Amino acid sequence: MKIVSRGESVSKRAPEEWFTGRAWMEPSPAEPPEAGVFRVLFEPGARTNWHTHPEGQIIHIVSGKCRAGNEDGSVVEASEGDTVCFGPGEKHWHGAAPDSFMVHIAINPAANSDGGTDWMESVGDEEYGAVR
Numbered sequence: 297m298k299i300v301s302r303g304e305s306v307s308k309r310a311p312e313e314w315f316t317g318r319a320w321m322e323p324s325p326a327e328p329p330e331a332g333v334f335r336v337l338f339e340p341g342a343r344t345n346w347h348t349h350p351e352g353q354i355i356h357i358v359s360g361k362c363r364a365g366n367e368d369g370s371v372v373e374a375s376e377g378d379t380v381c382f383g384p385g386e387k388h389w390h391g392a393a394p395d396s397f398m399v400h401i402a403i404n405p406a407a408n409s410d411g412g413t414d415w416m417e418s419v420g421d422e423e424y425g426a427v428r
Contacts, residue, residue: 343391
């Protein structure tokens with residue numbers, strides 16, 4: 297068993313080539329990783345680029361309102377306490393609603409620290425705003 301204290305984790309600005317808007321990532325310091333686990337804070341309107349994960353992805357909303365979409369054009373909102381699951385290879389994005397900060401825990405079930413993320417193009421404002 298290992299406990300990682302709050303001061304042992306380091307939040308860093310998320311890479312601009314993966315996000316629109318400002319976001320911060322804090323990876324889990326688990327060694328060796330059984331999965332990529334990240335706490336991510338998004339400013340209002342910030343979102344990931346389109347991406348996929350070979351084993352899928354689970355995001356659990358810790359606080360705020362989340363927007364998420366996939367390539368069939370579905371865009372949904374989720375709130376604190378909700379969990380959104382993406383299937384293996386499903387092209388998707390997620391981020392904060394335009395009027396809310398949002399924190400989620402992202403779980404990428406893969407045997408490496410980044411969860412095998414395949415990053416793609418940015419999500420345009422029209423795609424982001426298409427809540428159904």
